[in-house]
Amino acid sequence: MPHTLPIQPELLIRGLTLVSLGGLLLATGLRLEVAAVVAAIRSCRWSVVLPLNFIAVPLLACALARAFALPPEYAAGMLLLAAAPFAPVVPVFVKMARGDLALAAGLTAIFPLFAIFLTPLAFDAGFAALGGAATLRFSYLNLLTVLSCSVSMPLLAGMVLRFGLPGLASRLLRPLDVLAETAGAVSLAFVTWVESGTLLATGWKPLMAFILAGELSFCLGYVAGGPGSQGRRVIAFGTANRNIALAILIAVESFAGTQVAAVVVANGLALILLGLLHAVYYRRLAERGRLPVAVGRKRLP
Known part of the structure; x- marks a missing residue:
């Protein structure tokens, strides 16, 4: 039975997702310190990490979509996430x-800035390689506009507010976190409800492709993460x-x-489940003393 709403579902999803993504990035900007950004930039192997995330992972998604002969819409969904x-949940899993x-907080704050320009390029290249233009319509300019408004503006606004009014920025953090996380949860639940028929009809091949993409990534x-375990x-x-929100x-x-x-x-729900499993696995290893523990700048075996 189809779901009926007084407004178009796409408008509600768009609004909730904008509130969630914008709120999370605004809160990130309010927390962002120059020292953390500098430390993340210095410690990250950018020559490896950027190509890994914006070239290798999208190529992996394209390869799996072709290997499993996924329909164009499934391939496009995989590629969007890739x-x-x-x-924004990465620091939670890392903790x-x-x-x-x-490092997780610094990179999570910095990566949206790269995404503004590199996400459209990665998706456009992968989308063309999959031959999606014949069945789906994609607008590069539209995507760039969405990214600029939903990513760069909230992040920069948070940084400016932290610099100019640190007291107000501190007071806004908790309400923003609650608002953004609630909107994100409601948005995800609403999309799941609206698209329940499609989700339930997802066969084993797409699910296997999603899981393989997450594990291989x-x-x-x-x-590629460097010499340190953490x-x-x-x-x-x-x-x-x-x-997922983006x-x-x-x-x-x-x-x-x-x-x-x-x-x-x-695909996003599969990635969240895999992320939780990985986090629990490493947490148990740490509790058993089988992972290196950082002490200042030194690492103990």
Whole structure:
């Protein structure tokens, strides 16, 4: 039985997702310190991490979509997530996994700035490689506009507010966190409800492709994460856990009336589950003393 609402579902999804994504990034800007950004920039292997997230992972999604012969809408949903790295939930998973939380917070704050320009390029290239233009309509300019308004403006506004009015910025943090997290949860639940038919009809092939993409991305991130165990966990979680809110927003803006948003949700839920499993695994290893523990700048075996 189809769901009926007094307003178009796409408008409600768009509004909730904008509130969630904008609120999370505004809160990130309010927390952002120059020292944390500088430390993240200095410690990150950008020559490896950027190509990994904006070239290797989208290529992996394209390869899996072709290998499993996924329909265009499923392939587009996978590719959207693959082109949107470092979800806001990454610091949460890294904290659970006893990774380098400062690095995770710094990279999660910085990556949206790269996403403004590199996400459209990665998705456009992958979308063309999959031959999606014949069945779905995609607007590069529209995507760039959405990213600029929903990513760069809230992040920069938060940074400016922290610099100019630190007291107000501190008082706004908790309400913003609650608002953004609530809107994100409601948005995800609403999309799941609206697209329940598509989600339930997802077969084993798309699910297997989603899981393989998440696991292989995690392994790629861990291998490329550098010599330190804690830093490797940060890159692994950031590479495997993509920005679901951003991908949903792009899907609703560029592919309204298709199943792309439902595919993003199904894939995103699989990534969240995998992220939780990885976090629990590393947390238990740490509790048993089988992971390195950072002490200042030194690491104990």
